[in-house]
Amino acid sequence: MSKRRNKLDPAVARAPATQPTKGPPETNRLDRIRDALLAHFDVHQRAMPWRQTRDPYAIWVSEVMLQQTRVETVIPYYLRFLSRFESVRALAEADEADVLALWSGLGYYRRARMLHQGAQHVLKEHRGELPKDPDALLAIPGVGRYTAGAIASIAFDLREPVLDGNVERVLTRLDAIHGDPQEKDTRNTLWSIARSFSDHSRAGTINQALMELGATLCTPTSPQCLLCPARTDCRANAIGEPSRFPEKAPKKAPRVERWTALVLHDRDAKVWLGPPPANLDRWKGMLVPLLLREGEAETPSVAGVLRASRPIGSVTHVLTHARMEISVRIAALSEPPDALEGAFVAADALDSLAIPKVTRVILAAAAQRSSSPDKTASASARKNASSRARKGRATKGSTTSKRT
DNA sequence: GATCCGTGGCG
DNA sequence: TCGCCAAGGAT
Incomplete structure (x- = not known):
């Protein structure tokens, strides 16, 4: 019972949860948010080199580099890396020292070692072609639940969810979800909601739209709710304190x-x-x-x-x-x-x-x-x-x- | 489930 | 100036 939870002021928490002005059920709310996200993303998405390709290998590389790393930081590394290692085979057959040399400065170097091992895994087990099956993707070294969902949805158009820091923030705000997202119950709830969002013919685009929203408007501090395409359906915004979510535990000192x-x-x-x-x-x-x-x-x-x-x-x-x-x-x-x-x-x-x-x-x-x-x-x-x-x-x- | 892993930008 | 935190995964 020592978990720290930021209890909302009861008087504030009881604030009406926006919308249902005409009493539409929750499924319509989901559709409405998805449509608004897609329309906004189609117009405002940022240009990124990995959005100019459908090559699953290139998308895989980008997703690994983007783990815990900002888009602007990754771009030059991504371009150099793909230029040097153009295929799964080229990466698999490279020396680890050369892979790490191209990763120098990007940090979290285990990602590079695992990506290298992952390429060897894909070459051996899948003849150098990335598998579509999410479970097969999960079996690749360095590919976890997020990355498997990202590759499956973005590269292969499968209806698979992603849950990263951005999506976590967006979803906890949309539904005013309490509890530390690191706790299992909260995490399961968020994956479930993310899955409902991704159950759509444009799953890959929706996943990217959720992440893009979290990176640009629905930011950790001072979110720009006035510009948000989902503001009228956002319960945290209705409460008036969107930056209160997600309720993360304070970090320990290094x-x-x-x-x-x-x-x-x-x-x-x-x-x-x-x-x-x-x-x-x-x-x-x-x-x-x-x-x-x-x-x-x-x-x-x-x-x-x-x-x-x-x-x-x-x-x-x-x-x-x-x-x-x-x-x-x-x-x-x-x-x-x-x-x-x-x-x-x-x-x-x-x-x-x-x-x-x-x-x-x-x-x-x-x-x-x-x-x-x-x-x-x-x-x-x-x-x-x-x-x-x-x-x-x-x-x-x-x-x-x-x-x- | 808790801990560990790099670096850079920003308020 | 300094704490926060970012398209997570492995152990």
């Missing part, structure tokens, strides 16, 4: 992780990069500087390099569930450390490698604070570092840095 990053550079201004340590699965398959978690013993050879290094500052990198406080140290080395997988990499080669943002953040900090930046950073890294120095501190968004 844990703090303390790390030391050891930036090793050789005489040619190359920087050592290697696989992340075993206790850092988050960037598995990608390349990072030497990273040591606080409290964990280092090998003798690393300890030696660590003693020979000097501190040059710290950076903070914020992720969804963790906040990394990273002490950055640098050391000059003539040869790669023994018994360490990895290599010295030229700064201008980073763009073709599988590099997470944290690598760029650490290298930029090291380049900026190095006593001889001309030898340890590329022109672009110096530019980034100096522009950050001019601003005085934080780079965009989630990362801050400071001198020690």
Whole structure:
């Protein structure tokens, strides 16, 4: 009974639920909302590259990239990815490192690894052709209930529902549904309503219209109800506080992780990069500087390099569930450390490698604070570092840095 | 069912 | 400045 629920003020909650001015049954309300959504979507939908194709593979790629990621962010990645991997077979036969390289900067890198495995699954089990059957789609690595419904409805015109964050928000508002959508009962209710919406000859378009509405008008804060095609049928709007829905539980604070990053550079201004340590699965398959978690013993050879290094500052990198406080140290080395997988990499080669943002953040900090930046950073890294120095501190968004 | 996984934009 | 959160899925 400790669940937090935002009980509506009873007096407010009793407000009349709009419409039935002429007493139409609920099925007519559903039809009316669907028609209004379709008419609005047909006119106002945003242009997106994956809306110019019916290739199920392309739509699959777009749906995976769009998981927890905004449309504007995805577009350039999508175009580059499809240009490089034009088919299921091309993706399946690629090296994982190349797939991750094209995913660099997009985040949630497990999506890329699963998509790669998914392509191998489709090649082996379905001869490279995406299956239509929702259950067969669900069996593909990285494809869950949402993505299976999206591919089935958008690529194959099947009457399958989708439920993502947008649809969840739109539906809880339309029916003024209480309870955290993460709870099973509420979730089942929402899937059921989503299914009723998708039971239509234009299911794929309706699904996209629901998502588009949530992304453009029915936004989390300050929704633009006056412009909404479904405003007269929306119960949250009738109540007067649409942004009260959905009733999500507050999020927990991210844990703090303390790390030391050891930036090793050789005489040619190359920087050592290697696989992340075993206790850092988050960037598995990608390349990072030497990273040591606080409290964990280092090998003798690393300890030696660590003693020979000097501190040059710290950076903070914020992720969804963790906040990394990273002490950055640098050391000059003539040869790669023994018994360490990895290599010295030229700064201008980073763009073709599988590099997470944290690598760029650490290298930029090291380049900026190095006593001889001309030898340890590329022109672009110096530019980034100096522009950050001019601003005085934080780079965009989630990362801050400071001198020690 | 709870936790974990990246990054960028915005109010 | 900082918290919120986005076309989720796997474990």
